[in-house]
Amino acid sequence: MSQEIRPLEALADQLEQVSAGYAARFGLHRDGDWFMLKLQEELGELTSSYVALTGRARPRERDDAADRQAFEEELADVLAHVLLLARHAGIDADRAVDDKWLRWLGDSADV
Structure with a gap:
């Protein structure tokens, strides 16, 4: 990833x-x-929202679309709080993802 593009830092x-x-x-x-x-x-x-979305929770009054929306919202919350935790801890999330994950691009046989 280019040093100029820092999407996770900007989002954080x-x-x-x-x-x-x-x-x-x-x-x-x-x-x-x-x-x-x-x-x-x-x-x-x-x-909890995944359990409901996949039909493994007690029946509720919500429909599938509402369960999907709840799952999307909770996923956004988790992503946001991961980035906030990284920022608070002084971790460069862009660099960490580059170092841990993106270094394997083009070399998937060695993953």
Whole structure:
């Protein structure tokens, strides 16, 4: 990936603006524990929405489209909180993905 293009960093900057506003509105102190625990909370919600989407939960009054929408929203929450946690920890998510995943592009036989 080119050094000029930093899509995850740019997204994390925007997410930080939203998260900081949320914290200010509700008087939350966002430290490392908060970021980690919030990610865990969102992962639980993603799991719950997946269980409902795949028909493994008790019947609800929602339809398939609503279950799909809930799953998409929870997936967005998890992605956002992963990037917020990385940003808080000083991790360059773009570089980390490059180093861990994208280095294998074109060399899939060695993965």
